[in-house]
Each structure stands twice: as structure tokens, then as C-alpha cells.
Amino acid sequence: MEIQGQFLDSTVMDFVTDGSFLELPLNFSAESKQSEATSLHSMDIRERFYDFASIHGFADAESKVSLGSLGMENSPDCSMSSLTGRSKRKRVITSNQRHAANIRERKRMFSLNEAFDDLRKKVPTFAYEKRLSRIETLRLAIVYISFMSELLKKNEKQ
DNA sequence: TAGGCCATCTGGTCCT
């Protein structure tokens, strides 16, 4: 299934960019009742995503995705300091150590960006004039995985 | 010019 380099509806990209799909209620489905206005917006975006999918022949337009199955609840504050009641210990660090730590951090961020580049190659991209940002990449990957999961489930039923 | 995105530095915390 070759979908790389395809064209992505700009509305889908807006959806990915603003992250509104993350606000979908758990177990959200197209058949469920729409109680909130935000759901209507998200619904429209998702329909457009499926339209896109069907147009390009890798799904039928009636496939539905349950984003709630991903467990995308809002996580509570998980900062380290809030989790630990430990007293702060001061760590003296020399300028050489700081310099070495900076280099390690740069390498770490570099490998993180390599992983993002790999992910960018895996998600379907559309006529998008600029490359996906990291947050867009993550959000689109979530949508894409959800979509593929639903597609798989549907195929298994048949 | 404001806002978004990113790279880099930095210090705090966790982990081995």
C-alpha cells in the first residue's frame, strides 16, 4: 500500500496541527451520539480523512476510528519534582563536565530528530508545502495508526 | 512584526 507522497487535505492538517482530535471523548465513534460541538468539528475532520483514504484506495470511506482506544486521556502532572519529595542535592559541575554534557545532549537530540525523520517517512503526507513539524508528525501518526487499526479490525471481521 | 518551530544551553532529577 503505497501512500507516501499523496496529497493531504489541508483540513486534516489543520486538525493535526491544532490537536483537536485529542479532545475526543473516550470510545468515540462515528455512530455515537454527538453531545459536544467540538466533537462535530472533529467528526468532520475524520470524515475528511476517510474520504481521503477512500479516494486514494487504501480504505473505504465508512471505516471509523475509535481514538479513545488509544487511551489518550489527559495525563496528570507527572513532573519529577511533584513525584518526589526528596530534598534537592546540589551537584557541582566543572566547565569541562558541562561542555561534555552539552555534547551528549546535542547527540541525544540529534538521535531524537533522526527518529522523527523516520516517523515522517512512515506517515502519509499530502500536498503540504513544508515538512511536518515534530508535533504535527506525532499527531498525524496517531491518526494514521488509529485509522489503520480500525481498518485491520474491519478486515478481520470480513 | 508576531508567532511558530527548532537548536542549544542549562540545571534538576533519575538511574546504574
Added chain:
DNA sequence: AGGACCAGATGGCCTA
């Protein structure tokens, strides 16, 4: 003790 991880701060670049 020191490396890994994380988040905040800062500045540069780009685009609308």
C-alpha cells in the same frame, strides 16, 4: 559519580 532524561530559557530563522 557520572550518564541519561527532562523541561525551562533563550535566540535565530522563517512565514503569514
